[in-house]
Amino acid sequence: MTDHRANQVNDKPLxxxxxxxxxxxxxxxxxxxxxxxxxxxxxxxxxxxxxxxVDPSPQFLSAAAPGxxxxxxxxxxxxxxxxxxxxxxxDGSLEQWLVCGQPLYFLVLxxxxxxxxxxxxxxxxxxxxxxxxxxxPMDNYSVLVLSxxxxxxxxxxxxxxxxxxxxxxxxxxxxxxxxxxxxxxPVLIFGTGMVLASIDGVPFxxxxxxxxxxxxxxxxxxxxxxxxxxxMSVLNS
Amino acid sequence: MxxxxxxxxxxxxxxxxxxxxxxxxxxxxxxxxxxxxxIWGLVFAPExxxxxxxxxxxxxHVPTAILAQSCYMMMATAALTGLVWKMKIADMFIAAAAPxxxxxxxxxxxxxxxWGKPTWGTWWVWDARxxxxxxxxFLYLGVMALRSAIEYSDMREKSTAIxxxxxxxxxxxIKYSVEWWNTLHQPATFTLTEKPAMPPEMWVxxxxxxxxxxxxxxxxxxxxxxxEILQREARKSWVKKLxxxxxxTSD
Amino acid sequence: MSTLQTFFEMGGHGLYIWLCYxxxxxxxxxxxxxxxxxxxxxxxxxxxxxxxxxLASAIPSDVNEKE
Numbered sequence: 001m002t003d004h005r006a007n008q009v010n011d012k013p014l015x016x017x018x019x020x021x022x023x024x025x026x027x028x029x030x031x032x033x034x035x036x037x038x039x040x041x042x043x044x045x046x047x048x049x050x051x052x053x054v055d056p057s058p059q060f061l062s063a064a065a066p067g068x069x070x071x072x073x074x075x076x077x078x079x080x081x082x083x084x085x086x087x088x089x090x091d092g093s094l095e096q097w098l099v100c101g102q103p104l105y106f107l108v109l110x111x112x113x114x115x116x117x118x119x120x121x122x123x124x125x126x127x128x129x130x131x132x133x134x135x136x137p138m139d140n141y142s143v144l145v146l147s148x149x150x151x152x153x154x155x156x157x158x159x160x161x162x163x164x165x166x167x168x169x170x171x172x173x174x175x176x177x178x179x180x181x182x183x184x185x186p187v188l189i190f191g192t193g194m195v196l197a198s199i200d201g202v203p204f205x206x207x208x209x210x211x212x213x214x215x216x217x218x219x220x221x222x223x224x225x226x227x228x229x230x231x232m233s234v235l236n237s
Numbered sequence: 238m239x240x241x242x243x244x245x246x247x248x249x250x251x252x253x254x255x256x257x258x259x260x261x262x263x264x265x266x267x268x269x270x271x272x273x274x275x276i277w278g279l280v281f282a283p284e285x286x287x288x289x290x291x292x293x294x295x296x297x298h299v300p301t302a303i304l305a306q307s308c309y310m311m312m313a314t315a316a317l318t319g320l321v322w323k324m325k326i327a328d329m330f331i332a333a334a335a336p337x338x339x340x341x342x343x344x345x346x347x348x349x350x351x352w353g354k355p356t357w358g359t360w361w362v363w364d365a366r367x368x369x370x371x372x373x374x375f376l377y378l379g380v381m382a383l384r385s386a387i388e389y390s391d392m393r394e395k396s397t398a399i400x401x402x403x404x405x406x407x408x409x410x411i412k413y414s415v416e417w418w419n420t421l422h423q424p425a426t427f428t429l430t431e432k433p434a435m436p437p438e439m440w441v442x443x444x445x446x447x448x449x450x451x452x453x454x455x456x457x458x459x460x461x462x463x464x465e466i467l468q469r470e471a472r473k474s475w476v477k478k479l480x481x482x483x484x485x486t487s488d
Numbered sequence: 489m490s491t492l493q494t495f496f497e498m499g500g501h502g503l504y505i506w507l508c509y510x511x512x513x514x515x516x517x518x519x520x521x522x523x524x525x526x527x528x529x530x531x532x533x534x535x536x537x538x539x540x541x542x543l544a545s546a547i548p549s550d551v552n553e554k555e
Contacts, residue, residue: 161399161400161403165383165396165399165400166383166386168392169386169387171386175382175383175386178375178378178379178382179379179382179383179400181375182372182375182376182379182407182411183403183404183407183411185372185411185414185415186407186410186411186413186414189414189415189417189418190414190417193417193418193421196421210414214410217410221406225399225402225403228395228399229395229396229399232391232392232395232396232399233392236390236391236392264520268520271516275509279505279509280495284499289499289500289501290498290499290500290501290502290505291498291501291504291505293498293501293505294504294505294508297508297509297512298508301512337519340515340519343515344511344512344515347508347511348508348511348512351504351507351508352504352508354504355501355504453516453519453520457519457520457523460523460524460526460527461523461526463527464523464526464527464530467527467530467531467534468530468533468534471533471534471537471538472537472541476534477538480531480534480535480538481538483531
């Protein structure tokens with residue numbers, strides 16, 4: 001099956017390879033729908049814990065909402081990113097990527113983005129509902145969603161590095177979070193900073209610019225590291 | 238010709254000898270300097286007019302903080318050398334340095350926190366430097382966790398190197414973001430170590446402590462790398478010969 | 489005696505200073521000693537390995553698969 005696919009994509013320009021990956025990704029993602037919903041359930045569950053565990057009063061919740069939502073996004077992304085490349089290593093796709101003659105950089109970048117589309121994006125789109133439940137000020141929904149739209153791909157790209165480094169290890173899960181969470185601190189700071197500024201009625205363009213620069217920086221640099229780590233994992237396994 | 242030194246550095250055997258010749262005097266000198274610096278700082282250096290005697294924690298806090306940061310830079314340099322020139326010894330440097338870096342970072346954090354008690358009134362303040370230090374500690378712990386999760390192999394060397402390089406690119410970003418966050422959440426009162434102009438009676442012992450700590454660190458890295466070399470080159474004939482002769486004399 | 493006492497009190501900051509230097513001293517000491525202990529452990533391990541290898545090479549080559 002995989003050999004057949006490799007023969008198909010060999011010696012072709014980049015685009016057909018990307019569409020193949022895209023189709024393969026969506027197919028496997030929708031074959032296992034439960035896995036698609038799991039990060040979302042986790043996201044809601046984490047946010048449920050705060051009113052119960054800390055304080056259900058609207059004052060507390062509305063003040064804490066940006067941070068809570070951002071942290072929940074971070075944690076649920078970590079959960080789904082841990083196994084980003086695991087299936088690809090097991091079913092041999094990674095080896096095909098290496099030999100298909102296309103730069104691994106683009107394939108890794110593309111794969112991460114597609115993965116974000118069906119794990120990160122739903123969480124971002126879901127966040128206004130949770131924001132409503134957390135008494136988040138109505139006028140700032142667009143800013144919250146914008147910050148998450150820019151921030152969660154950065155988290156996915158950083159998480160991709162962790163997933164690539166631990167792809168051939170048995171103890172992947174918590175290790176990825178341990179390696180990657182410290183690196184996501186700038187995104188968290190600027191993301192929540194942007195939302196908080198908007199709530200306070202202060203211009204937030206500075207934070208938006210910083211977040212956007214982080215986004216482009218991650219977009220260009222993270223796949224380099226992930227690709228290097230994946231190449232090494234495949235060659236050594 | 239110039240590059241022979243560089244290639245020799247890649248040879249574990251050569252480094253084993255060189256490090257073996259130097260680690261002992263480095264350690265002795267560092268102990269002397271650290272003792273001089275500590276006594277000078279605790280007894281002879283004048284009191285700070287603002288912070289009083291609690292200022293004397295600087296003689297421990299600043300050297301460990303500097304070392305914690307430069308240790309990561311050293312690891313990053315080693316990681317780059319290891320990836321580019323495929324030097325086996327680079328990974329041994331990282332292996333030896335990571336726990337040291339974690340220890341120094343912890344000590345810098347601890348002294349910073351204790352210093353915070355008389356200065357700010359609480360044991361922990363989410364001060365920009367302390368928070369950035371805390372993140373650095375997690376970077377060290379991450380490197381160590383990744384290493385322990387992988388068995389000794391070519392893969393472990395490369396994984397570590399990639400992670401260290403990713404970390405070193407992130408450090409300035411993290412630092413900047415944490416500083417920005419700090420100004421947002423609490424107006425800067427006054428930072429622990431920022432001083433308008435330190436008189437020489439205060440900074441000379443500090444310099445002695447910094448140099449002493451660096452020598453201490455160098456000696457420890459030398460010894461750590463020597464141990465790594467023995468372990469990894471255990472099957473080589475020179476190690477066999479070395480241990481066969483050494484076994485009769487000392488250990 | 490009283491001068492020594494005032495020295496240790498450090499103008500009321502004695503607890504903090506001695507806590508720092510105490511923990512610092514312990515950590516520096518542990519760091520300083522640990523490579524020597526590690527060296528002993530490593531040498532022991534490596535020597536054991538060498539003994540094993542020597543034993544293995546003493547076995548006739550048709551039995552011993554490794555080089």
